[in-house]
Amino acid sequence: MIGLELAIxxxxxxxxxxxxxxxxGFAGGLGVVALAVLGVAPGxxxxxxxLIIMSVIAAIAAxxxxxxxxxxxGQAEKLLRKHPKYITYLAPMVTYFMTLMAGTGHTAFSTLPVIAEVAKEQGIRPxxxxxISVVSSQIAITASPISAAVIFVSGILEPLGVGYLQLLAITIPTSxxxxxxxxVVANRLxxxxxxxxxxxxxxxxxxxTIRGEQKLEILPHAKLSVGLFLIAIVAVMLYATAISPTVGLIEKPVMPRNDAIMAIMLSAATVITLLCKVDxxxxxxxxxxxxxxxxxxxxxxxxxLGDTFVAAHIDGIKETASTLLDRYPWMLAVVLFFASMLLYSQAATAKALLPAALLLGVSPLTVIASFAAVSALFVLPTYPTLLAAVEMDETGSTRIGKAVFNHPFIIPGVLAIGLSVLFGFLLGGLVL
Known part of the structure; x- marks a missing residue:
């Protein structure tokens, strides 16, 4: 039956x-129904x-x-146009830090047209x-202080003695x-x-066509809204740090970390709505x-769907995978890579597989170092930001080949994840 269930x-x-x-997401629900018909209890x-994604998105949308x-x-465009020859180095930094701040890679949508236009104007292959900008926006999720993936991983690692700040101290510099x-490599592809x-x-x-610089109308309260959102991020980080057992500033917090993040983000949305007069x-x-x-x-x-299948066969998975992962811990990164390629979500991949990995006896160091591998959303050329990059490049240089996988995101994506995992093992061994 396990073969049939896996096929479903x-x-x-x-x-x-x-x-x-x-x-x-629709199809995931269909899969749960199909497994239930076979007698598998829903996970x-x-x-x-x-809920964390919803609350963060509410503040970002406001x-x-x-x-x-x-x-x-507008600020990103000024930076890129000021140093257009270095766009391949600056553009991924822009998408990285926007994702780091927002906790979602969808912020890249707004900067991709600017990147494509500036590159085209300079005769640089867009x-x-x-x-690398699309890949950067995806991998930065594993370093964002307010992303659902980071919050979840931090939550499962804290009982093992790894704090929120320790996780960020590894994932941010390595990614x-x-x-x-x-x-540097992408600039030669x-x-x-x-x-x-x-x-x-x-x-x-x-x-x-060459459009030139776009003049965006900046609303009167634009800067204030950004400032308020940044204050909310800092508040989340301070609270999460204060209640962390490794810091222990607040031993018996009134609100657990997840509740606090949701409350702070919804509060930020409220304040932005009031002070910035948002409809x-x-x-x-x-x-x-x-x-x-x-x-x-x-x-x-x-x-x-993933939790339903894993929970039903956790004993068998333990028996099969524990020896392999104990001998080759880096295999966890490979598993996460291929899982995220199909699951299309860093948070969903982490939620589906990392608790099981810890039950198998995988060390916190291996989990943190392999965490970046949940960002392989670029492999199948159907992810929204990847498709947007293809559509926005009028030159046709960002195209998907007939073999499906031969597109320009593969090499930068695999290399970035590989390096991040490698650096994670090296830096993690020093921090933990």
Whole structure:
């Protein structure tokens, strides 16, 4: 029966990938139903992860309606246009820190058009900065102080003596260093733009245009909304640190960390709405709100499906995998890589597999070092930010090959994750 059940799980994930977007969440629910028909009891729905995503997205959407996102994009464009020759190095830093601050990689949507345009104007192959920027926005989730994935991993590691700050002290420098080194390699991938036959063909047909700098209208309260959101992030970090057993400033907190994050983020949304005079009706139509709610459904469906299968066979999985992981701990990163490729969510992948890994006796160091591997969302060329990068590149340099996997995101993505895992083992061994 386990073979049939695994086939149902993989079939549901494949169907969801074909449907695209929120469809993978739909298909996850279908998979749970199919497993229930076979007598498998449904697993746990990751409500904590879903609620954290919802609350963070609520604050980000309020900030976007107040003009904060346009303000940040404007600042990013100024930076890139000031140093256009270094766009392959600067662009991934922009998407990395925007994701680090927001806790969601969907913030990259707003900067990808700017990256593509500046590269094109300078005669730089746009696939170079676009590919590493998309990868950077995905891997930064594992370093964001307010991402659902980081909060979940921190929660399962704290009983083992690894605090919130220790986790961030490893994931932030290792992922950032990996992105920086990968951008050097990405800057040499593919032929020069002027030598690309697809670009030359589009240029001859008049399909490539130079738009120049875009003048965004910055709303009066844009800067204030960004400032309020940053204060909320700092408040989350301070509270999570204060209640951490390794710090012990607050021994008996009134609110656990997850509840505090949700309350602080919703409070931030309230203050932004009041002080920045935000129309709450517009929040529901904000791009970040829609993408965030879509992510919640995806996490619910695929994580529920994954937990259902794993919980039903945890004893067998322990017996099979414990020896292998004990002998080759880096194999956890490989498992997380391929799982996230199918699950399309860092939080869902972490929720589905990392608790089981710890039950198998995997060390906290291995979990933290392998954590970056949950960011392999770029492998299948159907992830929203990846598709957006392809569509926004008029030159055709950021294209998906006939073999599906031969697209410009593969090499930067695999390299960035590989380096981050390697650095994680090295730095983690010093910190822990």
């Amino acid at each position: 799980v993989l079939g549901a994930i494949f169907l969801g990938a074909r449907l695209g977007g929120i469809g993978i 746990n729905i990751p409500w904590d992860v879903i 900030m976007q309606v107040a003009g904060g996102m346009d303000y940040l994009v 696939s170079r900065p676009l590919s 950032l260093a990996a992105v920086l080194l990968t951008s 593919g032929c020069e733009l002027k030598d690309d036959p697809v670009y030359q063909e589009r240029l001859a047909k008049g399909q490539v 709450t009706g517009k929040v529901l139509n904000a791009a970040t709100f829609k993408s965030g709610m879509s992510a919640c459904v995806c996490v619910m469906g695929v994580a529920w």
